[in-house]
Amino acid sequence: MKFNDAVWGALLLLFGIVILIHVQSFPKMPGQHVGPALFPGIIAAGLAVCGILLVLKGLATRRAARGDAAAWASFAPWTRDGHYVLALALTIGVNVFYILTVDRLGFIVVGVVYLAVLFWVFGVDRRWLLPIAIVVTLGIHYAFYKLLKVPLPWGILQRFIY
Amino acid sequence: MGAWEQAFVLVFQPYNILVMLAASLFGLFVGAIPGLTATMATALLVPVTFFMPPIPAIAAIVTATAMAIFSGDIPGCLMRMPGTPASAAYTDEAYAMTRKGQAETALGAGLIFSAIGGLFGTAVLIVAAPSLAEFALKFSSFEYFWLVLLGLTCAVFMTSDRPLKGFVSLLLGLLIAAVGLDNPAAFPRFTFGSTEMMGGLGMIPLMIGMFAVSEIIRYAVDTNPPLRITDKPLGNVFKGMWSLARKYPMQVLRGSVLGTTVGALPGAGADIAAWMSYAISKKFSKEPEKFGTGHVEGIVESGSANNSALAGAWIPALVFGIPGDSITAIIIGVLYMKNLNPGPTLFTNNPQNIYAVYLLFIIANIIMIPLGWWCIKVSKQILKVPRNILMPVIMLFCVVGSFAINNTAFDVTVMLVAGICAYVFEENGFPIAPAILGVVLGGMLEENLVSSVIKADGSVLAFFTRPVAGTLAALTLAVWFLPLLMRRLRRLAGVQVA
Secondary structure, three states, X not given: OEEOHHHHHHHHHHHHHHHHHHHOXXXXXXXXXXXXXXXXXXXXXXXXXXXXXXXHHXXXXXXXXXXXXXXOEEOOHHXXXXXXXXXXXXXXXXXXXXXXXXXXXXXXXXXXXXXXXXXXXXXXXXXXXXXXXXXXXXXXHHHHHHHOOOOOOOHHHHHHOO | OOHHHXXXXXXXXXXXXXXXXXXXXXXXXXXXXXXXXXXXXXXXXXXXXXXXXXXXXXXXXXXXHHHHHHHOHHHHHHHOOOOOHHHHHHHHHHHHHHHOOOHHHHHHHHHHHHHHXXXXXXXXXXXXXXXXXXXXXXXXXXXXXXHHHHHHHHHHHHHOOOHHHHHHHXXXXXXXXXXXXXXXXXXXXXXXXXXXXXXXXXXXXXXXXXXXXXHHHHHHOOOOOOOOOOOXXXXXXXXXXXXXHHHOHHHHHHHHHHHHHHHHOOOOOHHHHHHHHHHHHHHHOOOHHHOOOOOXXXXXXXXXXXXXXXXXXXXXXXXXXXXXXXXXXXXXHHHHHOOOOOXXXXXXXXXXXXXXXXXXXXXXXXXXXXXXXXXXXXXXXXXXXXXXXXXXXXXXXXXXXXXXXXOOHHHHHHHHHHXXXXXXXXXXOOOOHHHHHHHHHHHHHHHHHHHHHHHHOOOOOHHHHOXXXXXXXXXXXXXXXXXXXXXXXXXXXXXXXX
């Protein structure tokens, strides 16, 4: 998804102003003119200025161009193909699934599902989906849990702890 | 025991040698797979190096990146698809040579002149870094403030043909660095009441997200059909290299000097070094008309440039803590984790560690020749590795790697959000490298700004009165305003501006 620079500029301008207002509530350092608000304040002002410049630039491109280039937003070819939209949704979705469930279900269960789903959507041969997912998950688990001592959660497989 | 002997002992331990070999294979593999970059190799290595002693950790990154920058040439040559962005400049040239049946010469030139460029960059690192460090010992917060600002400015103007968008990216990176308690007043900023955000957003999950997860998202929506590998057999890659070295000594030198310089400038790394070098090679060539038709001269020059840039980038990273490219930006994070805080005192207090880094660079660039030769031999098998299996595995590895630094699922969230943002921003023409520099340097910039403002006590002049600070200030302002001024002058002179 591509947006016209003016859209980005407006967003950045708004973002900069919100931060500028927010940093006013930061306390001063005792006995100094400067405090924790100075640095983010300067950055926010910079973002707002860049935002204005981007709006001007975006409007200029719109005026100069015709057809597709003049649109507020344009969509890459993949957005019109259901398969790629699904692939993108699942690529992000498996990570959300991991974050939400890994403590309860454990790394091994979540890892196998994670890989199997992605293998499926990227078109790996169906017969090999689960075997590869299981072997790779156990391999990563062994490397990080045993060799590097990272406490990956066991979840529902707590009984099989090694 | 002297510092050099200590460095030798540190480097030539069996464990360290083993790490270097493993990292070489990893680097060669990652570099050779299109879509996996040298920066990504570094980001993926960090969670593993987290559990190693300092020297093997640095060794792993130094060898893996050197190998990855070379092996990025392989798919460029065989499939017309650069393995890393650093090879993109001469991919068409190398592929044209392959079609003329000269693939082995293109790959051999890539390998040999990568190693030479890498060794040249290392030599400059060895000579320049200690003397710069001695100079930097006298720096106060004013000098550091301007130095960081100059570095960030270069990053914006070097990495992008759209400085405005680069500047936005930089500011967002600086803002990310401001999250948490880590500021002069230890006041929790932008934490939204979350205790996890008090400590700031983890650098490593951010980098893994920006450089690895974003690539996997790009793969997921990639509509291009899979590429075909050329099926011509490869001959002896070393044949004719000596005569090339004798024919193009000037090109090798020019490429190496330019590469080291571009590498040392903050923000610009191996990829920009290669593009500039290829263009310069064409401009000064006696036979510019042959460029693009399968002519090896440009590959010789830009092949040495991209590897020398790797070593060059370490100069400001070690001396000032200012990364020369996105790889050293990650390395600075690793150095802090290992209590090897970069800065001039690293050279006076622990010289054996610095000497060990020099040795690692030399070894990495020498073992690159036999290992690279072997990698070219098996390259067709590497390129056949199914990417639909590889990409999910890499992403799960990213998740576990992000988790492993602090053992919290919050870091996995940071990684995912960073990955999505990096993808969206890059799609819209915002470069990512300035953001990562902002994240790395934000704390340093703020600290030096605030202590300078306090010292100056309200006087703006104090920022300019110390001679070195004044010079750095003048340079920074020049980089900011010269392009504007030049454009105005050219317009006044009535010359058409391109």
